[in-house]
Amino acid sequence: MISTDIQLAAQFLNNEGIVGIPTETVYGLAANAFSERAILKIFDIKQRPTTNPLILHIKNYEELKNVGTDIPEMAHQLAKTFWPGPLTLLVKKQKQISNLVTADQNTVAVRVPNHPLTLELLHSIAFPLVAPSANPFTRISPTKAIHVDDYFDTKIDMVLDGGSCSAGVESTIVGFDQNQVIVYRLGAISIEEIEKITGNVTLLQSGHKKTTTPGMFKKHYAPTTKIILTSNVQHELNLWKDMKIGVLVFQQALQNVPLTQQKILSPEGDLKIATANLYNSLHELDSLNLDLIIAERFPDEGLGRTLNDRLTRATQK
């Protein structure tokens, strides 16, 4: 069921139910972070291994001290700069945070989402929400209420409809090791923006043994259609002539592909707009029964790195 009724969403959550919630990044699958029963439902519905920890969504910066402890000064700086917004901080967890949330690690991932409906929802309940992205394990993340409803239908209590997600990719995850600032997952805030506050950061590459993070699973965000990522779309098109092909390009449409099978992410060449359109375009291409999707590689800077990261993962089968 899709609805805009915040009180109804609160009621379900108060009763250990599961609600799809809008955020500025992607839709989340939310549950009461203090109910182990509700948390277990999320792992079950998403078919997600319990070794992959969840992000806590809190209502404001002041709540951070109630869920985390020994918080580095740099974390405070980042939170004050980017919250509410698409930044997730890894901090040492308070005892009251269940090991189910953190997959037995002593850190907890926390953020304040920047969406008016979800902020109002968080203010109307007495607990934080755990919310992984509302897609089945390894599938494309949802950026519209209908995506969530299509994925989970009656397995969840409702989807709170907050329209299309404005940022369109997941939050950037940042952690701390002594004086080092570590980016665990590229996301809606570019490394360059983070570095304006912190100075140089270390980017953990996927597969790094230090992390169980997520986005760190190699295969992720994948459409069911096979996808390849290339700097030369035309060249790939020539190689796969006999197939029904969809293309995903940054600015410029191609001459020899039907327009219905093309997604142009930002004709004006704006990486923020391209990012906002990425998952929805993948969802649409994936529904066309194509043999292959050819995606164009982005410039490797700013949000272009986030886009390349997600597209690279989408190519893993």
Ligand code: TXA
């Ligand atoms: O934008 C977002 O972050 C969205 C919206 C709904 O807030 N949520 C999201 O959640 O992307 P999820 O579960 O799909 O991805 C969060 C990732 C997980 O894959 C997990 O591995 C990582 O964050 N994570 C959570 N807690 C962690 C921890 N304590 N240490 C390392 N990684 C952690």
Ligand code: MG
């Ligand atoms: Mg996810």
